[in-house]
Amino acid sequence: MMDLAEKFQKIGVVPVVVLEDVKDAVPLAEALVEGGLPCAEVTFRTEAAEESIRLMAEQFPDMLVGAGTVLTKEQVDAAAAAGAKFIVSPGFDPEIVDYCLEKEIPVYPGCVSPSEVAQAVKRGLKVVKFFPAEPAGGLPMIKAMAAPYVGLKFMPTGGINAKNLEEYLSCDKIICCGGSWMVKGELVKAGEFDKIRELTAEARKLVDSIRK
Secondary structure (H helix, E strand, O other): OHHHHHHHHHHOEEEEEOOOOHHHHHHHHHHHHHHOOOEEEEEOOOOOHHHHHHHHHHHOOOOEEEEEOOOOHHHHHHHHHHOOOOEEEOOOOHHHHHHHHHOOOOEEEEOOOHHHHHHHHHOOOOEEEEOOOOOOOHHHHHHHHHOOOOOOEEEEEOOOOOOOHHHHHOOOOEOOEEEOOOOOHHHHHOOOHHHHHHHHHHHHHHHHHHOO
16 A cells, blocks of 8 residues: 555646546546546546446556545445555545455545544554545644644545645645546546646646645
């Protein structure tokens, strides 16, 4: 899992993707890879998620493809079978976390309170998601929670964009941020993959300028 953490640190921004149609999976993955962010958290909110992960993982084996919004053990199994390299859940669900750890699948549960962080630390997790980041208190909340838990890092997601990315990534408690501004649903549906590649490249450039 630490090797994965290093990859997240290097990537800086994890595109959070919602795919309604499987046909968009490969061109979207291609746009992300060519734009410089070879990573995607494909949310399990749609019927197309599982097959999209499978196609992305097959076509781009070096890409860091994971499953987001995972709410059940069945979804963990489906995502892992499809080739997901990591699991993300919006909240801290002990059953999901323990199941992933048991199966040695990297998992990043959402934690927005010291109680949830304590449960994560108790299980040996070194990185957790912080969601929804902006509504839950943003960077000040992360810093306050991180203080007692020295070795823990956060992946904030929710309300993060090109305007506030620097604020987050400048904090040493943050390993990377999740964002969807470069993969907006309307761009995917319209097949505007050149625009997605362009926005992805801008995000990559921004990360590099922040983390010189």
